[in-house]
Amino acid sequence: MNTQIKFEKSSIANMPSKYGKFKIRAYKEGDQEHLAIFTENFEQQESPLVRIHSECLTGDTFGSIKCDCNNQLHKALELIAQEGGLIIYHRQEGRNIGLLNKINAYSLQDQGRNTIEANIELGFAPDQRTYDVVGEIFKDFNLTKIRLLTNNPAKVHVVEGLNVTITERVPVIINPNPHNEGYLKVKKEQMGHDL
Structure with missing residues (x-):
């Protein structure tokens, strides 16, 4: 983790939702602001359910079906509301190339x-996300063991690199549609996602 980065955090507030009662805290990392959305009881769990959800404005907010982001986020909210846990809403749009470049x-x-070729053609790496804030949030909540809600092997490696034990990897399986089949195929075959 880069120790040069200064983090700020908000107070904790209530966030009732259609899925249940959550708490919310914002974390500021440079000019990026991220969220921790969690159930009241999750810190009492020995190995809480945790999802690191990468921001996707087009999917999460506008319901685009070019990706599986919206379905994954809402599935995670349902599971965490039922079982207790934490969602880190990791605000690095378009694998951290920004909204303008994501639309390009x-x-x-x-x-x-495909998604990788497009990023490379625009002059970016296939995935430019950084995870310093994830480590900061884990530290803030004293997390040492979690059940990680992900299909992405890169996020498994990130968490392991933060000295947090993954007691279980819980996949988030979403049925493809004609608009995201190619995208999901690239995620599976070229990025190693468990789909």
Whole structure:
């Protein structure tokens, strides 16, 4: 973890939702602001359910079906409301290339490139996310053991690198649709996601 980064955090507030009662705290990392959304009881659990959800404005907010982000987020909210746990809403849009470049990548995908090819053509790595804030949030909540809600092997490696034990990896399986089949195929075959 980069010790040069200064983090700020908000107070904790209540966030009732259609899934249940949550608490929420914001974390500021440079000019990026991230969220921790959690159930009241999760800190009492020996190995709480945790999802690191990467921001996707088009999917999460507008319901785009070019990806599986919206379905994964809402499935995670349901599971965590039932079992107790934490969602880190990791605000690094488009695998951290930003919204403008993500839409440019979408345009290239409309022309036949896949998600990795589009990022590379725009001059970016296939995935530019950083996870310093995740380590900060884990430290803030004294997390040492978790059940990780993910399909992404890179996030498993990130968590292991933070000296947090993953007692179980819980997949988030979402049925494909005609608009995201290619995207999910790339995630599975080229990025190693468990789908």
